[in-house]
Amino acid sequence: DIQMTQSPSTLPASVGDRITITCRASQSIKSWLAWYQQRPGKAPKLLIYRASSLESGVPSRFSGSASGAEFTLTISSLQPDDFATYYCQQYSDYPYTFGQGTKLEIK
Amino acid sequence: QVQLVESGGGVVQPGGSLRLSCAASGFTFSGYAMHWVRQTPGKGLEWLATISYDGKDKDYADSVRDRFTISRDNSKNTVYLQMNTLRQEDSALYYCTKDAGHQGYSDYWGQGTTITVSA
Numbered sequence: 399d400i401q402m403t404q405s406p407s408t409l410p411a412s413v414g415d416r417i418t419i420t421c422r423a424s425q426s427i428k429s430w431l432a433w434y435q436q437r438p439g440k441a442p443k444l445l446i447y448r449a450s451s452l453e454s455g456v457p458s459r460f461s462g463s464a465s466g467a468e469f470t471l472t473i474s475s476l477q478p479d480d481f482a483t484y485y486c487q488q489y490s491d492y493p494y495t496f497g498q499g500t501k502l503e504i505k
Numbered sequence: 506q507v508q509l510v511e512s513g514g515g516v517v518q519p520g521g522s523l524r525l526s527c528a529a530s531g532f533t534f535s536g537y538a539m540h541w542v543r544q545t546p547g548k549g550l551e552w553l554a555t556i557s558y559d560g561k562d563k564d565y566a567d568s569v570r571d572r573f574t575i576s577r578d579n580s581k582n583t584v585y586l587q588m589n590t591l592r593q594e595d596s597a598l599y600y601c602t603k604d605a606g607h608q609g610y611s612d613y614w615g616q617g618t619t620i621t622v623s624a
Contacts, residue, residue: 496549
């Protein structure tokens with residue numbers, strides 16, 4: 399199985415900050431990676447697919463990038479609504495696997 | 506707008522069975538693969554199963570293979586997850602998700618249905 403290692407697990411930040419969350423795959427997944435945002439009590443919401451493609455309707459302050467087996471989600475200027483938990487998911491091979499999540503907290 | 510509504514969750518004894526349903530609307534259901542994903546506080550998000558748009562191809566996580574069966578009825582716009590021989594570790598929030606289109610990632614998620622396996 400492909401392991402997805404996400405870091406950090408918790409990230410304290412403030413409104414207006416630029417933050418980066420990283421996800422590393424245990425083997426090549428090319429660009430078959432998605433990022434989701436989950437607010438408390440809600441289902442995950444798709445933000446980014448194919449490593450860097452922004453889902454329709456998602457604010458442009460969210461962006462994704464890839465370098466080899468390392469993937470990054472960046473939020474350029476945190477807004478109050480962005481404090482949530484973020485997950486990566488590889489869909490290169492079955493079984494599809496998720497990172498363990500990054501909880502973005504108010505500092 | 507796309508809607509996915511799961512049902513069928515509840516409390517079941519170890520070794521028991523449940524069938525989850527997910528009613529879809531707002532898109533051409535027969536054109537998209539569907540997934541089941543579960544979430545627990547301890548293990549996070551876990552992909553469980555995928556069924557192709559026509560129901561012919563199915564894939565499962567090892568943790569549920571041979572115990573869970575995914576199926577769909579395109580005439581009813583519904584996907585199912587038959588869960589047998591349930592274990593305590595199957596207790597979770599179960600989500601039905603819509604594939605983005607022969608892709609593998611999910612562009613829409615239901616609100617989930619909770620299963621508790623307990624004696």
